[in-house]
Amino acid sequence: KAGVTQTPRYLIKTRGQQVTLSCSPISGHRSVSWYQQTPGQGLQFLFEYFSETQRNKGNFPGRFSGRQFSNSRSEMNVSTLELGDSALYLCASSGTEVNTEAFFGQGTRLTVV
Amino acid sequence: AQSVTQLDSQVPVFEEAPVELRCNYSSSVSVYLFWYVQYPNQGLQLLLKYLSGSTLVKGINGFEAEFNKSQTSFHLRKPSVHISDTAEYFCAVSDLYDYKLSFGAGTTVTVRA
Numbered sequence: 001k002a003g004v005t006q007t008p009r010y011l012i013k014t015r016g017q018q019v020t021l022s023c024s025p026i027s028g029h030r031s032v033s034w035y036q037q038t039p040g041q042g043l044q045f046l047f048e049y050f051s052e053t054q055r056n057k058g059n060f061p062g063r064f065s066g067r068q069f070s071n072s073r074s075e076m077n078v079s080t081l082e083l084g085d086s087a088l089y090l091c092a093s094s095g096t097e098v099n100t101e102a103f104f105g106q107g108t109r110l111t112v113v
Numbered sequence: 114a115q116s117v118t119q120l121d122s123q124v125p126v127f128e129e130a131p132v133e134l135r136c137n138y139s140s141s142v143s144v145y146l147f148w149y150v151q152y153p154n155q156g157l158q159l160l161l162k163y164l165s166g167s168t169l170v171k172g173i174n175g176f177e178a179e180f181n182k183s184q185t186s187f188h189l190r191k192p193s194v195h196i197s198d199t200a201e202y203f204c205a206v207s208d209l210y211d212y213k214l215s216f217g218a219g220t221t222v223t224v225r226a
Binding site: 006033056094 | 145147149154155156157158159162164203211212213214215216217218219
């Protein structure tokens with residue numbers, strides 16, 4: 001069974017640009033969550049989608065958005081990039097009705113210059 | 114809302130020695146508890162989880178953890194570490210009906226020969 005796949009693995013963007021990151025969950029998983037990991041703030045929850053609906057959202061500005069497609073694949077978008085958005089963005093998928101286990105992808109390393 | 118405190122930011126340890134990583138959490142509701150490991154430039158891998166039942170939980174790679182409800186702790190232990198256990202370890206909590214994981218700041222374990 002393939003794991004959670006995140007693309008691309010690495011990205012370099014310029015301040016002010018926008019970026020879209022992609023996550024393909026494990027087959028059959030309907031929940032996809034996104035996390036931002038930085039040295040200063042650690043791992044922070046961005047949002048969670050289940051069956052194309054956002055069920056939960058973390059404390060991030062509106063520049064951070066996401067969506068989920070009917071095949072459970074998810075994308076997150078960051079508009080008007082700032083230097084502080086440089087981070088490892090991790091996607092996790094869960095297949096159970098409650099959060100008994102989240103499987104993480106390898107992440108997308110975003111560098112904003 | 115939940116929060117997690119990992120009491121040690123760095124733990125140096127010699128190969129074949131035991132190690133304990135301490136984690137305390139706060140929550141007003143019942144929770145699930147997790148330990149994840151992260152190797153450099155990788156995503157998070159689940160080591161073990163406490164959902165219910167026995168308070169002593171065994172995980173992969175010889176790790177185990179004990180849930181203590183009265184002390185709101187979930188400490189991770191390994192009786193004999195290997196060089197390959199060098200990594201960052203995260204304690205996480207979620208409530209029973211929420212896919213959002215709240216993480217501690219992480220503990221970096223460095224195993225020396």
